[in-house]
Amino acid sequence: xxxxIDALVRAEAEISVHGGPYARLEAEVLLxxxxxxxxxxxxAALQDMLPxxxxxxxxxxxxxxxxxxxxxxxxTKEFCGREFYVDGxxxxxxxxxxxxxxxxxxxxxxxxxVAGQSLKVADIGTGSGIIAITLAxxxxxxxxxxxxxxxxxxxxxxxxxxxxxxxxxITLLHGDLLIPLPDHVDIIVANLPYVTEDELAAAEHDxxxxxLAAEPRLALNGGSDGLxxxxxxxxxxxxxxxxxxxxxxxxxxxxxxxxxxxxxxxxVNARCSIHxxxxxxxxxxxVGLSN
Numbered sequence: 001x002x003x004x005i006d007a008l009v010r011a012e013a014e015i016s017v018h019g020g021p022y023a024r025l026e027a028e029v030l031l032x033x034x035x036x037x038x039x040x041x042x043x044a045a046l047q048d049m050l051p052x053x054x055x056x057x058x059x060x061x062x063x064x065x066x067x068x069x070x071x072x073x074x075x076t077k078e079f080c081g082r083e084f085y086v087d088g089x090x091x092x093x094x095x096x097x098x099x100x101x102x103x104x105x106x107x108x109x110x111x112x113x114v115a116g117q118s119l120k121v122a123d124i125g126t127g128s129g130i131i132a133i134t135l136a137x138x139x140x141x142x143x144x145x146x147x148x149x150x151x152x153x154x155x156x157x158x159x160x161x162x163x164x165x166x167x168x169x170i171t172l173l174h175g176d177l178l179i180p181l182p183d184h185v186d187i188i189v190a191n192l193p194y195v196t197e198d199e200l201a202a203a204e205h206d207x208x209x210x211x212l213a214a215e216p217r218l219a220l221n222g223g224s225d226g227l228x229x230x231x232x233x234x235x236x237x238x239x240x241x242x243x244x245x246x247x248x249x250x251x252x253x254x255x256x257x258x259x260x261x262x263x264x265x266x267x268v269n270a271r272c273s274i275h276x277x278x279x280x281x282x283x284x285x286x287v288g289l290s291n
Contacts, residue, residue: 005046089152096277124190129157253281
C-alpha cells in the first residue's frame with residue numbers, strides 16, 4: 001500500500017504527461033471519487049494509507065483520463081448548481097448551456113397559459129436531461145417533454161430524472177426532433193448538434209479538444225456547415241408550436257446571422273434576438289413567433 005499523498009503526487013504526474021492543464025485538480029477529484037470523500041477530508045487523510053482496491057481503481061481511472069473527460073471518469077457533472085449523472089452516452093454539460101436555460105426561464109415568465117392548463121415545453125435533443133430537469137424544477141405548473149433520437153441518451157436522462165425526483169413531471173420521448181411530440185407546445189428549447197464535420201474530423205486526431213473528441217458523434221455532428229439539424233428543427237416548428245410560441249436554440253459563436261436567416265425563411269415576422277454567454281460569445285438565439 002502507499003500513502004494517500006504519494007498516490008496524489010503520482011496521479012498528478014501521470015495526468016500531466018498527456019497534457020491535462022489542471023492535473024493537480026483532476027488528481028484530487030479522482031482520489032476523492034475512489035475514496036468517496038470530499039477535498040477537505042482528502043487533505044486531512046494525506047498521511048493515511050490508501051486501500052489496495054482504491055489504488056487499483058485510481059490506476060484505472062488515470063489510464064482512462066488520457067482519452068476521457070473527467071466527468072466520464074466520475075460519472076458526475078455540475079449544471080446550474082445541481083449534480084447530474086453523465087457517461088459516454090451523452091455530452092458533458094457545458095457552462096454556456098446555462099445561458100440557454102436562463103433565457104428559457106425568462107421567456108417562460110412571459111407566457112400565461114390558458115386557465116386550467118399548464119405551460120408546455122419541449123426539450124429537443126435532451127441528452128442527459130439537464131435542461132428539461134432544470135426547467136421542470138424551476139417552472140411551476142409545466143408539462144415537460146424531453147426528446148432524443150438516441151435511446152442510450154434517454155437512459156441517462158431517466159437516471160437523472162429519477163435522481164432529481166421529476167420522473168412524474170417529464171415525459172421522455174424517443175425519436176427525431178419534433179416528430180414524437182403528442183401535441184403542440186408553447187416553447188421549444190434545443191441544444192442540437194452544431195459542430196461542423198470538418199471540426200469533428202480534426203478533433204478525432206487532436207485529443208487536446210477533449211471532451212469533444214470523446215463524446216458521441218450523434219450529439220455533435222451538425223453536418224457540413226454545422227446547421228443541418230437546426231434547420232430541420234426550424235422547418236418542423238410551425239407544426240408543433242402554439243400561436244405566439246417561442247424557439248430557443250444554443251448555437252455556435254459564429255452562427256447567429258446564419259440561423260436568423262434560416263428562421264426568417266420559415267417565419268417572416270419572427271422576432272429574433274441573440275444572447276451572449278459568460279465569455280461574451282453569441283450562444284443562444286431566441287425566436288418569438290406571431291400569434
